[in-house]
Amino acid sequence: MKEEDIKETILNLLKKIAPDSKPEMLRPEDDIRRTLDIDSFDFLQFIVAIDKALGINIPEEDYGKVSTLKSLIEYINLEKVDIQDEEKP
Amino acid sequence: MIEFKMPSLGADMEDGILRQWRKKVGDVVKHGDIIADVETQKGLIEIEVFDEGKIESLLIKKDQKVPVGTVMALINPQINRQLTVLTKVKSNGELKIKKALAEPPKKVKISPLAKQIAEDNKIDISVLKGSGEDGAITKADVESVLANKEVTKENIFQANSIRQAIAAAMSKSNNEIPHYYLECKVDMSFTLRWLKDTNGKRPLSERILPVAVIIKAVAKALIEVPGLNGIWDKGFQQKKQINIGLVVSLREGGIIVPAIHDSDKKNESQLMAELNDLIPRARAMKLRSSELADSTITVTNLGDNSAETVFGVIYPPQVALIGIGSIHEEPFAENGMLTVRPVMNITLAADHRASDGHTGSKFLMILKKYLLNPDKL
Numbered sequence: 001m002k003e004e005d006i007k008e009t010i011l012n013l014l015k016k017i018a019p020d021s022k023p024e025m026l027r028p029e030d031d032i033r034r035t036l037d038i039d040s041f042d043f044l045q046f047i048v049a050i051d052k053a054l055g056i057n058i059p060e061e062d063y064g065k066v067s068t069l070k071s072l073i074e075y076i077n078l079e080k081v082d083i084q085d086e087e088k089p
Numbered sequence: 090m091i092e093f094k095m096p097s098l099g100a101d102m103e104d105g106i107l108r109q110w111r112k113k114v115g116d117v118v119k120h121g122d123i124i125a126d127v128e129t130q131k132g133l134i135e136i137e138v139f140d141e142g143k144i145e146s147l148l149i150k151k152d153q154k155v156p157v158g159t160v161m162a163l164i165n166p167q168i169n170r171q172l173t174v175l176t177k178v179k180s181n182g183e184l185k186i187k188k189a190l191a192e193p194p195k196k197v198k199i200s201p202l203a204k205q206i207a208e209d210n211k212i213d214i215s216v217l218k219g220s221g222e223d224g225a226i227t228k229a230d231v232e233s234v235l236a237n238k239e240v241t242k243e244n245i246f247q248a249n250s251i252r253q254a255i256a257a258a259m260s261k262s263n264n265e266i267p268h269y270y271l272e273c274k275v276d277m278s279f280t281l282r283w284l285k286d287t288n289g290k291r292p293l294s295e296r297i298l299p300v301a302v303i304i305k306a307v308a309k310a311l312i313e314v315p316g317l318n319g320i321w322d323k324g325f326q327q328k329k330q331i332n333i334g335l336v337v338s339l340r341e342g343g344i345i346v347p348a349i350h351d352s353d354k355k356n357e358s359q360l361m362a363e364l365n366d367l368i369p370r371a372r373a374m375k376l377r378s379s380e381l382a383d384s385t386i387t388v389t390n391l392g393d394n395s396a397e398t399v400f401g402v403i404y405p406p407q408v409a410l411i412g413i414g415s416i417h418e419e420p421f422a423e424n425g426m427l428t429v430r431p432v433m434n435i436t437l438a439a440d441h442r443a444s445d446g447h448t449g450s451k452f453l454m455i456l457k458k459y460l461l462n463p464d465k466l
Contacts, residue, residue: 020340037340039392040298041368051293060288060296 132374
């Protein structure tokens with residue numbers, strides 16, 4: 001999956017969680033929750049949605065590593081590589 | 090005959106617009122059935138009926154706006170009567186409705202000035218509730234309906250309407266309720282550790298948020314200090330059922346407070362599952378009447394990355410509100426040692442007519458005890 005596709009998936013999920021926000025205006029280094037005013041309940045829905053859409057299960061202790069668009073995409077890329085490695089015979 | 094009236098879904102509700110009857114004349118209804126959809130300042134609400142019987146007549150028409158307390162339907166509790174008797178009553182009922190719609194019943198008491206204003210503005214006085222002597226409709230009653238009509242005409246956005254509802258309820262609260270406030274600090278490291286352990290074993294979709302543990306702890310503390318759980322209506326009425334209203338903020342501004350029924354009887358998983366259902370419906374403004382009307386106490390939880398302390402305004406007719414600030418690190422002294430701990434400030438705003446600081450303090454100390462021992466919840 002290309003980085004652009006991951007970004008598009010993330011933005012679509014954020015738009016669903018916070019319909020009146022403008023995720024497309026997020027800059028790579030912006031704090032996602034603070035910028036889009038997403039509370040802990042909505043953030044959990046977002047984490048669940050990422051798992052459903054991309055198969056990435058983000059544990060609670062890693063929430064700090066996925067606070068910006070840039071760090072979230074990097075995290076997903078790394079996890080994808082790990083999953084692919086595990087799947088290799 | 091049972092009169093089914095426009096329910097009050099909180100101190101801030103004055104009227105509602107019937108958008109749809111979900112039942113028709115002749116339908117049998119039972120406790121908890123949804124009888125109608127009513128539009129209020131808090132969205133389109135499914136109205137439940139709490140009586141059993143057969144619907145004899147529906148007195149309000151679709152899209153009609155009526156004040157709280159207006160009789161909307163008549164329900165016959167004796168559904169096993171002979172068909173002939175039913176038919177007779179039914180035809181009588183329909184006759185009454187026709188009369189009511191065509192002209193105001195003669196027994197309506199109204200001052201001449203009020204009548205003139207009502208006629209000039211095409212207000213149906215048969216659905217008005219009078220505040221004058223012997224229930225007579227006064228000029229002020231008609232003018233208040235007129236004021237609401239004008240608001241509707243201006244087509245103000247829902248968000249504004251919610252803001253007005255909050256303004257009305259909170260002004261009433263500050264005018265009528267002698268608040269007292271207490272605060273305590275809780276070391277949340279035990280609760281956070283417990284959450285980390287339990288969430289580590291759970292699938293993602295069943296993870297628990299701190300708010301579910303807090304609600305459970307509040308409910309357990311209320312069992313031990315029931316004097317804060319109830320309503321004030323010419324006196325304190327303590328409630329057996331613990332229905333915690335949770336403040337949900339709306340993205341477009343404003344708040345809505347759905348009730349979590351029987352919070353004390355549910356475990357953290359069940360409470361979290363209920364929040365997963367309730368919060369999205371609250372934000373979409375699709376709640377049921379019992380979820381809006383039944384709260385016996387309110388919890389407002391600011392969540393993380395927020396202010397550290399909230400001093401709330403009690404939501405009438407309740408007598409207490411618990412304010413939960415964000416969990417934040419701060420220096421913490423214990424047993425003569427100074428460390429850094431995740432700390433949460435809990436406040437209690439309570440009605441001094443119903444309780445005293447002693448009761449409030451006892452409640453906070455028990456709540457703290459449970460948050461220090463989350464495995465005992």
